[in-house]
Amino acid sequence: MSISKNQFKLITSLSQKKYRQKHKLFIAEGIKVVQEILNSSFELETLFCTDDFSSDVSEEKIVRVSEADLKKISNLKTPNKALGIFKIPENKRDVNKGLTVALDAINDPGNLGTIIRLCDWFGVSELICSTDTVDCYNQKVVQASMGSLTRVSIRYVDLFKYLEETPKPTFIADMDGENVYKTSLPEQGILIMGNEANGVSDEIKNLITHKISIPRFGETQETESLNVATATAILLSEFKRSY
Amino acid sequence: MSISKNQFKLITSLSQKKYRQKHKLFIAEGIKVVQEILNSSFELETLFCTDDFSSDVSEEKIVRVSEADLKKISNLKTPNKALGIFKIPENKRDVNKGLTVALDAINDPGNLGTIIRLCDWFGVSELICSTDTVDCYNQKVVQASMGSLTRVSIRYVDLFKYLEETPKPTFIADMDGENVYKTSLPEQGILIMGNEANGVSDEIKNLITHKISIPRFGETQETESLNVATATAILLSEFKRSY
Numbered sequence: 001m002s003i004s005k006n007q008f009k010l011i012t013s014l015s016q017k018k019y020r021q022k023h024k025l026f027i028a029e030g031i032k033v034v035q036e037i038l039n040s041s042f043e044l045e046t047l048f049c050t051d052d053f054s055s056d057v058s059e060e061k062i063v064r065v066s067e068a069d070l071k072k073i074s075n076l077k078t079p080n081k082a083l084g085i086f087k088i089p090e091n092k093r094d095v096n097k098g099l100t101v102a103l104d105a106i107n108d109p110g111n112l113g114t115i116i117r118l119c120d121w122f123g124v125s126e127l128i129c130s131t132d133t134v135d136c137y138n139q140k141v142v143q144a145s146m147g148s149l150t151r152v153s154i155r156y157v158d159l160f161k162y163l164e165e166t167p168k169p170t171f172i173a174d175m176d177g178e179n180v181y182k183t184s185l186p187e188q189g190i191l192i193m194g195n196e197a198n199g200v201s202d203e204i205k206n207l208i209t210h211k212i213s214i215p216r217f218g219e220t221q222e223t224e225s226l227n228v229a230t231a232t233a234i235l236l237s238e239f240k241r242s243y
Numbered sequence: 244m245s246i247s248k249n250q251f252k253l254i255t256s257l258s259q260k261k262y263r264q265k266h267k268l269f270i271a272e273g274i275k276v277v278q279e280i281l282n283s284s285f286e287l288e289t290l291f292c293t294d295d296f297s298s299d300v301s302e303e304k305i306v307r308v309s310e311a312d313l314k315k316i317s318n319l320k321t322p323n324k325a326l327g328i329f330k331i332p333e334n335k336r337d338v339n340k341g342l343t344v345a346l347d348a349i350n351d352p353g354n355l356g357t358i359i360r361l362c363d364w365f366g367v368s369e370l371i372c373s374t375d376t377v378d379c380y381n382q383k384v385v386q387a388s389m390g391s392l393t394r395v396s397i398r399y400v401d402l403f404k405y406l407e408e409t410p411k412p413t414f415i416a417d418m419d420g421e422n423v424y425k426t427s428l429p430e431q432g433i434l435i436m437g438n439e440a441n442g443v444s445d446e447i448k449n450l451i452t453h454k455i456s457i458p459r460f461g462e463t464q465e466t467e468s469l470n471v472a473t474a475t476a477i478l479l480s481e482f483k484r485s486y
Contacts, residue, residue: 110353114470121469123460151461181484217366217483218394226364227357230476233469237477240460241424 003048003069011073011085017135024088026137030080036147042086048073049082075139088137095153098125098188099239100168104159104204105195106133106228113144114229115193120148122236127152128190130159163207166190170208172200173231177211185212185239193232246291246312254316254328260378267331269380273323279390285329291316292325318382331380338396341368341431342482343411347402347447348438349376349471356387357472358436363391365479370395371433373402406450409433413451415443416474420454428455428482436475 003011013019014027025045028037031053038044038055047055048063050070070079101124106112112134119127134141136154163170169189173180192208194200200208214226214234226234246254256262257270268288271280274296281287281298290298291306293313313322344367349355355377362370377384379397406413412432416423435451437443443451457469457477469477 114473117470118473120461121457121459214364214480216364218363219366226476227360227472229470230357230361230473233473233476234480237457237480 003063003065003073007046007048007063008073011083014085015075015139017138020088020135020137025085026088026142027075027083027085027139028142029074029076029083029139030143031082033143033147034082034084037084037086037150040147040150042089042150045085045087047082047084053081055082076143091155095126098123099236100124100126100128100190101232101236102128102130102159102163102190102192103133103194104130104192104200105198106193107196109134109138109140110144111196111227111229112136112138113141113146115232116141116145116152116154117148118229118233118236119152122240124236125153127154128159128162129154129156131156160203160207163190163192163204169210171210171212171235172205172208173214173235174211175213177213179215180212180235180238181215183210183212185242189239191232191235191239193228193235196228246306246308246316250289250291250306251316254326257328258318258382260381263331263378263380268328269331269385270318270326270328270382271385272317272319272326272382273386274325276386276390277325277327280327280329280393283390283393285332285393288328288330290325290327296324298325319386334398338369341366342479343367343369343371343433344475344479345371345373345402345406345433345435346376346437347373347435347443348441349436350439352377352381352383353387354439354470354472355379355381356384356389358475359384359388359395359397360391361472361476361479362395365483367479368396370397371402371405372397372399374399403446403450406433406435406447412453414453414455414478415448415451416457416478417454418456420456422458423455423478423481424458426453426455428485432482434475434478434482436471436478439471 011027014025020026028034038057044057044061046063047057047061048065050067051064070083073083101119136149142149169186171189171191192200214231254270257268263269271277281300287300287304289306290300290304291308291313293310294307313326316326344362379392385392412429414432414434435443457474
């Protein structure tokens, strides 16, 4: 069997958000990521794979392809045996307990993927994204999240409105904030992380109840800031270490 | 003035490690990174910049270029006013106090850049790299480290030999290790972080005195691992939070 013209066109179109939203489909690649998504609650549309990729997917959903054909549809430098088209699940319900992470205009797909992995690791119940945050079904996000995408509840919302309405304590990282190592952090709350270049927008800063800071230990005090993903790692670790 | 053929050839050659080592030169780009390195103890060889880039560099070291010429020598998608050729400083001396980070075969330039920033932030006195770790003067590392490169002492060594000879306690992250949140960590020690795919090599694992783990909080316990840079962030935070 080989890839039909229509399949090729569909796969190409799914690199754009508007077509992902229209078709409610997204792409994942490589043995590891595809296998993790196959083992999750996500639903497979079609699996393109080489003969040596084994899975328990029913044959009618499989298109066996040559290495050369896989290369044609792949976005990876080194295509790795499988490319799956999966269905984007319905927007999940509001999860109203535990720690929530909210992202304000995160642009970099690698950062979002890493933050999704962190949310999975630290058992964050929900990840809220502002509508101008990069799409979590962007292929680079899918690849960077390494399957964690299937285990974290992610919603895109009007972040200002969401924060205006929440009764939970809200936290941002701010150099003028309280030393996070000396702050008692609640089990329930919302940690808001901001855009790579501009941080959290002023509009949203005005809604925040708590500012916390990660102290700088370097002698020169010149390091400008931590990358948003590493700052998220440190703060989630602080929220969770006491529970 | 414009870029000479020899300058063009030199700049192109510096994308390869062997030429960086031969000429003892490396490249940094963009207003922010170039400015940070200019303000450091690192020595400038030549600065290529557009007319609107202001600095106190003496004119004989400056080559004014057009946007179009800058584009020709740049490795960035969006060249940003300046490209500097800087001298690689002499290998720094052994810093024998505080916390040391050692890297075993880190491959990804972005990860190394992020870890250099973390070392700067947390005041790590020295970063030791195995000889098969990506070169810290690789341009992607330089860009990702955001100037922290000039403030962290970095040495490439035979890591096995280095660890065999050190009297300090040595730590690796290992899922079977002691919960890092419940471990009392020393002010002096060496934290070893391993390769993205394979972790710390078995040879080196045998030399280690302490294994520590970052507990996983997710319900499904399926998240395979944290990215090496985010794990480093969490562990450095734990080492430093009590001092």
